[in-house]
Amino acid sequence: MPKFVYDFSEGNKDLKDLLGGKGANLAEMTNLGLPVPPGFTITTEACRHYLAQGTVPEGLDEEVSQHLAKLEARMGKRLGDPDDPLLVSVRSGAKYSMPGMMETVLNIGLNDRSVLGLAKQSGNERFAWDSYRRLIQMFGKTVLGIEGELFEAELERLKNGRQDTDLSAEELRGLVDTYKGIVREHTGREFPSDPREQLDLAIKAVFDSWNTPRAKLYRRQERIPDDLGTAVNVVTMVFGNLGEDSGTGVAFTRDPGTGRKGVYGDYLPNAQGEDVVAGIRNTIPLQELERLDPKSYRELLDIMARLESHYRDLCDIEFTIERGKLWMLQTRVGKRTAAAAFRIATQLVDEGLIDMDEAVKRVSGAQLAQLMFPRFAEDAAHRPITKGMNASPGAAVGKAVFSSERAVELAEKGEAVILVRRETNPDDLGGMIAARGILTSRGGKTSHAAVVARGMGKTCVCGAEELDVDVVNRRFTAPGGVVVNEGDVISIDGTTGAVYLGEVPVVPSPVVEYFEGKPVDDELVAAVDRIMRHADSVRRLKVRANADTPEDAARARRFGAEGIGLCRTEHMFLGERRKLVEDLILAATPEERQAALDALEPLQTKDFVGIFTAMDGLPVTIRLIDPPLHEFLPDLTELAVKVATAGEAASERDRKLLEAVKRLHEQNPMLGLRGVRLGLVIPGLFAMQVRAIATAAKQVPNAKAEIMIPLVSTVQELEIVREEAQRILAEAGVDAMIGTMIEVPRAALTAGQIAEAAEFFSFGTNDLTQMTWGFSRDDCESSFFGKYFDLGVFGVSPFESIDRSGVGRLMRIATEEGRRTRPDLKLGICGEHGGDPASVHFCHELGLDYVSCSPFRIPIARLEAGRAAV
Numbered sequence: 001m002p003k004f005v006y007d008f009s010e011g012n013k014d015l016k017d018l019l020g021g022k023g024a025n026l027a028e029m030t031n032l033g034l035p036v037p038p039g040f041t042i043t044t045e046a047c048r049h050y051l052a053q054g055t056v057p058e059g060l061d062e063e064v065s066q067h068l069a070k071l072e073a074r075m076g077k078r079l080g081d082p083d084d085p086l087l088v089s090v091r092s093g094a095k096y097s098m099p100g101m102m103e104t105v106l107n108i109g110l111n112d113r114s115v116l117g118l119a120k121q122s123g124n125e126r127f128a129w130d131s132y133r134r135l136i137q138m139f140g141k142t143v144l145g146i147e148g149e150l151f152e153a154e155l156e157r158l159k160n161g162r163q164d165t166d167l168s169a170e171e172l173r174g175l176v177d178t179y180k181g182i183v184r185e186h187t188g189r190e191f192p193s194d195p196r197e198q199l200d201l202a203i204k205a206v207f208d209s210w211n212t213p214r215a216k217l218y219r220r221q222e223r224i225p226d227d228l229g230t231a232v233n234v235v236t237m238v239f240g241n242l243g244e245d246s247g248t249g250v251a252f253t254r255d256p257g258t259g260r261k262g263v264y265g266d267y268l269p270n271a272q273g274e275d276v277v278a279g280i281r282n283t284i285p286l287q288e289l290e291r292l293d294p295k296s297y298r299e300l301l302d303i304m305a306r307l308e309s310h311y312r313d314l315c316d317i318e319f320t321i322e323r324g325k326l327w328m329l330q331t332r333v334g335k336r337t338a339a340a341a342f343r344i345a346t347q348l349v350d351e352g353l354i355d356m357d358e359a360v361k362r363v364s365g366a367q368l369a370q371l372m373f374p375r376f377a378e379d380a381a382h383r384p385i386t387k388g389m390n391a392s393p394g395a396a397v398g399k400a401v402f403s404s405e406r407a408v409e410l411a412e413k414g415e416a417v418i419l420v421r422r423e424t425n426p427d428d429l430g431g432m433i434a435a436r437g438i439l440t441s442r443g444g445k446t447s448h449a450a451v452v453a454r455g456m457g458k459t460c461v462c463g464a465e466e467l468d469v470d471v472v473n474r475r476f477t478a479p480g481g482v483v484v485n486e487g488d489v490i491s492i493d494g495t496t497g498a499v500y501l502g503e504v505p506v507v508p509s510p511v512v513e514y515f516e517g518k519p520v521d522d523e524l525v526a527a528v529d530r531i532m533r534h535a536d537s538v539r540r541l542k543v544r545a546n547a548d549t550p551e552d553a554a555r556a557r558r559f560g561a562e563g564i565g566l567c568r569t570e571h572m573f574l575g576e577r578r579k580l581v582e583d584l585i586l587a588a589t590p591e592e593r594q595a596a597l598d599a600l601e602p603l604q605t606k607d608f609v610g611i612f613t614a615m616d617g618l619p620v621t622i623r624l625i626d627p628p629l630h631e632f633l634p635d636l637t638e639l640a641v642k643v644a645t646a647g648e649a650a651s652e653r654d655r656k657l658l659e660a661v662k663r664l665h666e667q668n669p670m671l672g673l674r675g676v677r678l679g680l681v682i683p684g685l686f687a688m689q690v691r692a693i694a695t696a697a698k699q700v701p702n703a704k705a706e707i708m709i710p711l712v713s714t715v716q717e718l719e720i721v722r723e724e725a726q727r728i729l730a731e732a733g734v735d736a737m738i739g740t741m742i743e744v745p746r747a748a749l750t751a752g753q754i755a756e757a758a759e760f761f762s763f764g765t766n767d768l769t770q771m772t773w774g775f776s777r778d779d780c781e782s783s784f785f786g787k788y789f790d791l792g793v794f795g796v797s798p799f800e801s802i803d804r805s806g807v808g809r810l811m812r813i814a815t816e817e818g819r820r821t822r823p824d825l826k827l828g829i830c831g832e833h834g835g836d837p838a839s840v841h842f843c844h845e846l847g848l849d850y851v852s853c854s855p856f857r858i859p860i861a862r863l864e865a866g867r868a869a870v
């Protein structure tokens with residue numbers, strides 16, 4: 001039988017899979033000799049068993065009893081003892097941090113009798129009753145499933161405008177009675193007074209909290225797998241609510257917004273647990289603890305320094321001071337903004353804690369993408385109406401909304417919204433995802449809004465205390481009598497904390513300017529530059545661009561592209577050239593067709609000259625025409641109406657066009673006449689394109705063309721096209737590689753044969769995904785993917801990130817069999833996936849030669865290719 005319970009002294013930080021992040025790190029701190037209240041962790045394995053079977057695994061109860069007995073012996077107190085009770089917290093803690101998403105219950109072990117023992121032992125009756133009411137409140141909400149608002153409302157009524165610390169023991173005792181009444185009324189039973197029953201129920205409730213809707217939503221957003229389960233930590237209670245010499249706080253070992261070193265945290269005297277993040281009272285900056293309790297303050301700074309050098313990274317911590325004694329309740333490698341991630345990584349290199357390989361691993365393509373967002377112009381015309389804390393950077397503009405529901409509703413209509421709340425809680429998650437930015441009037445940089453927004457990379461200004469947010473009437477007021485109603489546009493700057501009325505114009509980010517090759521003197525840019533250089537020096541994958549115009553090609557080169565992996569030629573047939581394509585389709589005789597092709601050829605040649613020139617000797621993969629022909633023709637219905645209304649007056653051309661459109665109409669164009677099939681059916685079309693490539697290549701001396709045939713399913717198709725292409729190239733005296741896209745499953749499965757006729761493969765993963773799943777991308781994504789996410793069919797769209805086990809398997813087959821036929825076969829990818837971080841890693845594993853993506857994704861692909869290689 002597996003072991004389901006680990007004492008803190010038995011674990012360590014590398015056991016996150018089993019003990020969850022919180023449990024693993026509590027164990028690590030315990031073993032470092034830091035002051036951690038004793039306790040034990042129930043494994044994620046027990047949770048998975050419980051979630052699958054509905055019952056706790058056999059042996060768990062017994063193991064909990066043994067560990068509890070040991071804990072009691074060590075503390076010299078028994079759980080819930082009437083005279084001197086041991087109290088514990090029961091805390092969730094999954095492998096990946098899910099801030100505030102799951103449940104924790106404090107003060108387990110209190111009942112009508114042990115509350116008196118606690119009062120006597122502590123000599124503080126107020127504290128005992130405060131702890132008891134907290135237990136019933138948390139237990140009622142979390143374990144018994146009673147609406148939390150019901151308890152909140154009673155507390156608010158009792159406070160009647162006072163602080164919670166102003167409540168007397170007598171009043172709190174009354175509140176306990178009221179709370180017990182709520183429990184009775186809503187569950188039909190008494191609040192459970194047996195401490196062990198409290199413990200067991202709380203453990204199950206924590207297990208169950210893995211599957212609350214908000215936890216599921218959070219996991220989907222953060223791409224955390226749904227089947228990990230949570231560990232449960234049972235921790236001896238320490239009390240920050242014992243009076244003014246006690247308190248609780250959270251801190252970071254350095255600034256998670258900028259990476260700068262310094263004292264960075266919030267502290268709340270005479271408070272317990274969640275009070276700090278929930279924004280019950282306003283916290284004080286951690287620096288002030290130096291005045292209140294210099295001994296604990298120094299010890300805390302000392303511990304933070306130790307943690308940082310031990311974890312070799314920024315850590316965040318939770319601590320509590322009980323009558324002048326410091327206790328560590330949590331630590332983990334802390335979430336940080338994208339800018340801070342780059343800065344901290346290079347700072348740690350300079351401090352000798354990590355090397356450059358590690359620094360590259362410490363940042364991500366997603367973070368780099370965030371740094372490439374535009375920001376607000378510094379512009380005198382816009383003066384902030386107020387300033388809050390710069391909790392999560394970025395520039396967001398949108399309509400103010402005051403509830404999560406409204407945010408979701410408007411966002412679904414395509415509107416940009418800013419979610420404005422006094423403070424957020426986990427129920428606001430849907431709205432936070434839907435909004436462009438989040439603005440709160442309360443809470444510090446460690447508040448729920450701030451932590452979650454940073455995790456999501458969403459702009460957030462928090463604790464804008466001058467704002468009076470009136471959620472009921474859906475408006476807020478700012479100093480100077482400014483009133484903002486729902487629907488009014490505001491702009492918030494998460495980098496400075498400024499809040500503006502109306503829309504403030506945005507400017508490009510300095511990181512983009514740097515990639516553009518402009519000199520930028522900026523600390524962040526310097527960090528990005530160092531990390532990018534190192535990523536480039538270690539990566540094995542080359543990075544190319546998908547670019548169809550000389551302008552895109554030039555930008556791609558500035559961004560570091562090492563060639564063009566996909567130059568689509570169909571874009572070159574649009575606009576004013578459309579008429580020439582229509583002529584081609586309408587051609588009734590070979591002469592007419594040739595005339596149309598002859599007219600198109602010089603135009604194509606010019607396009608290619610432009611691109612070859614821009615790429616200056618780097619390889620350019622040109623895909624011959626791909627999409628279904630009807631995409632170049634007028635819409636059937638519109639044209640039919642036009643011809644019908646014109647009657648006799650309809651032009652000859654329109655009539656012929658209508659006929660052609662009807663003739664070419666397909667039920668399922670994506671599986672119809674397109675790609676290589678077009679080239680085989682319309683004589684001269686591919687030949688014209690190849691001639692244009694050859695002519696252009698001769699005009700640009702260092703041009704390096706690679707001709708790519710799309711939508712091939714069988715080697716025969718490819719051979720026919722290749723023979724003709726080779727003949728044309730030979731006549732022109734031009735050397736160019738000829739290869740194919742692998743985007744039809746059959747092509748992947750017969751790659752060994754296809755490689756006989758192809759010098760390179762480029763995986764067209766958009767079509768390959770579409771055809772492997774049988775999903776029409778244009779239809780399915782918007783129609784039922786939402787439902788599929790809800791049902792957990794997949795966690796991320798296969799169009800966004802390569803489906804390794806299906807599409808990826810085909811790619812692996814094609815890679816292996818293609819290389820078996822032709823060892824020097826060149827392999828690349830040119831679908832949207834080429835710029836997706838997880839897919840870049842997969843391409844690295846497959847051993848492809850390059851990935852190709854849109855110009856703006858190039859730095860991201862370079863970085864991720866580097867990360868895959870270290």
Ligand code: ADP
Nearest residue numbers: 089091092100104235236237238273274318329
């Ligand atoms: P979360 O994962 O949401 O942060 P935690 O399990 O960390 O939840 O607990 C919620 C709050 O209760 C935190 O502020 C934590 O420090 C506090 N807390 C948890 N256990 C104890 C304990 N044994 N003694 C005192 N405070 C505790």
Ligand code: MG
Nearest residue numbers: 022318329330
């Ligand atoms: Mg915590």
Ligand code: MG
Nearest residue numbers: 710743764767
């Ligand atoms: Mg395709």
